[in-house]
Amino acid sequence: MAEGSIWEALDKAGHYGLRNLTAIVDINRFGQRGPTELEWDLDTYRRRVEAFGCQALVVDGHDLVAIDEAFGRARQATGPTVVLARTVKGKGVPEVENQPGWHGKPLKPELAERAVAALGGVRQIRVATPRPEPVPAAAAPTGEPPTMPRYDKGAMVATRNAYGDALRALGSRPDVVALDGEVSDSTRADKFAEAYPDRFFEMFISEQQLVAAAVGLQVRGYRPFAATFAAFLSRAYDFIRMAGVSQADIALSGSHSGVEIGADGPSQMGLEDLAALRAVQGSTVLYPSDAVSCAALVAQMVDRKGVNYLRTTRGKYPVLYDNEDAFPVGGSKLLRGGDDDDITLIGAGVTVHNCLAAADELAREGIKARVIDLYSVKPLDRDRLLDAVRATGGRLLVVEDHYPEGGLGSAVLESLADIPEPVRVTHLAVRGLPTSGTPTQLMEQAGIGVRAIVAAARAAEAPGR
């Protein structure tokens, strides 16, 4: 009850009037290393729970009749109920009862024997409880495939807008639900909210509960998409980590990634999200460069297992692909390339556009640059990279709008770690603390803009390097 996330949860339970929710708090006054902050101050627990919009029922946690009565009252409640059960740790065994120092420690055999005797000896008690009543889970998809959005090649569209368009299209499936952390006009989850208000959940600025609610929804068979700024997902990192450990199937969208967001400054820039999300057990990490590929990836996220993370970009960039193109998770796209390329430029998201512009400029200097859009950061298209290594003599340049640790560059390096061919990777990433500016200014300042790519490619190509 000391974790803020508990209060995010009770607040949302109260706000949405979840009368089928009953939380039971076992208050035995002990933590791991000593007394808890509130010990047996049941009155403070009660006032906090009530202030957060829930019915609080204080009971003696050893009084079965009182517990039963509390559950009866919870059934009649018009909102969520929290049963605050005062208990005595180790009750009934005088040697350990209400004593500190027993967290996570098994009793020694002799003491265990005395404890069993003190509790009345070995007994086989079975209490038959009624099964939970069936509640309507998510309706199964109708089989009618959603009509995904289409974009004109060259049109200027932000991938965050494509996220919203694709999510709204997926809304034709009744099992798709969306959540947002009070920034839906930025993440563009508002497109879904407008079309399907009953299946949109405003979680306000409480990212831990945003992810927790998504995990809960998928338990009931829904396909949740939760969105906020990429930077703010860091608030929920433990919940995302535990979603991975729990093998929950959720989709997350982090908008406003990288220095590309421009004016808002570093507190709002997701610059460590690729590292953090790649390191989640069983995760998928996607970072599309254009609206067509973004929509295609969102369409796949809906049925994927595990934690699926989509990184979107704030600004508008040209649509690069045809609506008929395929973007399998684990794949990539070759945007430029021939039989005699000198170097491979690898980007994802916004840096794909910088790579294309750099390749054009390098071509004017006689340097032939292959360009790869590595939209699937995890899993990675290793075959495409191996081809590139062979085609361009191991000369790779990776450029990412992310800190240098653990992101796209690391993903490429990890993938090629044990190949016999020599590989030299020039890695352009955001190495300093960014400031505020225009997207182009900040990308150039960070050394991930067109000029930086051209200069680095030229240097990598220079004889005698």
Place this chain on the structure above:
Amino acid sequence: MAEGSIWEALDKAGHYGLRNLTAIVDINRFGQRGPTELEWDLDTYRRRVEAFGCQALVVDGHDLVAIDEAFGRARQATGPTVVLARTVKGKGVPEVENQPGWHGKPLKPELAERAVAALGGVRQIRVATPRPEPVPAAAAPTGEPPTMPRYDKGAMVATRNAYGDALRALGSRPDVVALDGEVSDSTRADKFAEAYPDRFFEMFISEQQLVAAAVGLQVRGYRPFAATFAAFLSRAYDFIRMAGVSQADIALSGSHSGVEIGADGPSQMGLEDLAALRAVQGSTVLYPSDAVSCAALVAQMVDRKGVNYLRTTRGKYPVLYDNEDAFPVGGSKLLRGGDDDDITLIGAGVTVHNCLAAADELAREGIKARVIDLYSVKPLDRDRLLDAVRATGGRLLVVEDHYPEGGLGSAVLESLADIPEPVRVTHLAVRGLPTSGTPTQLMEQAGIGVRAIVAAARAAEAPGR
């Protein structure tokens, strides 16, 4: 106020009776995309604040006399005060007053002109306020260097114990303070707490506030060390990220890292912390293998800039080093190695011990393995790695008790990305979802134990690979 971290903060402020703390909440009923959850429900705000142990003063945020009176009452309070100020967004400018849709949007020039006129025209108002009274900041260190702990080579000591020993030793400096998230008997911050109870802060199970309080303490000139399980620091990831952006100087210790913790299962295992912490702006990441190196690193953390993260291990392992050895941040140790090594084994923390045992077994098979203890994960000892690449024909084997993404292996690969020599890195890491077991069982199961290292080194050495 929807973030749980707010309630962690107010709870601690109330618990510790911070009567010099006055928080001001501007309640204008709007969020970014629309109304906030509680809008102008000042009474609910008041009840929540009071339930969390703070004095709540509800004022009209446009009434200067009321604000002044509230500040006067805050000065007299025996605990923290929260001024809940009801305000009207855009007040005084009819065209925007109390209207949604103005978050982060500058007024267009003509509207801005009308707004200035509506507010009384351009004025230069200067209000002279009294300067804050000087409060005692941290006492400067006396100059007497702390007497750091010493360990006998070969003795079995857990690095988390060495953290506690070293922290207690540093306590002789009056500017050193320690915080813990209710697990000090596990992180061993309890050693400091026993010796210096006045400078130890129990933050209970609220990791966001654990890090927030550390950031606050360093503003006042203290040198804070905050500890919890490595896994639980993920709860505070945004606070750590923002400590980096804010260029705060803090020390963090994450204990119980990796599958090595054994029985407690994956929810308690820090397996993504190296990726997450490496990706923090300006961070330092340290992962000692023995008590001597751990104590030496803790001694350096006290005066370092930025976010300094120490990863410690649950179990006891032999002391490898002499008390006189130096362990500079950015350094490494060569534990085995000669002029004709066949392969380089690279570990950090617990895997250093596995590498040493593997090297012994490989030696019996005639394979000469160099062993590097890469205790400084960020910054990394690139020169040592370059030597190893040259000495062992580019054959490196990195083994880490961490997921494969973004950790020690990635750090090594990033560091060697652009060298001309061919490098083949065999990367052993925790690739599946761990279960519960003994440390040895789990490390073998994950493929990071002695047998796995021996087998992988043998394969890397095999002709025709």
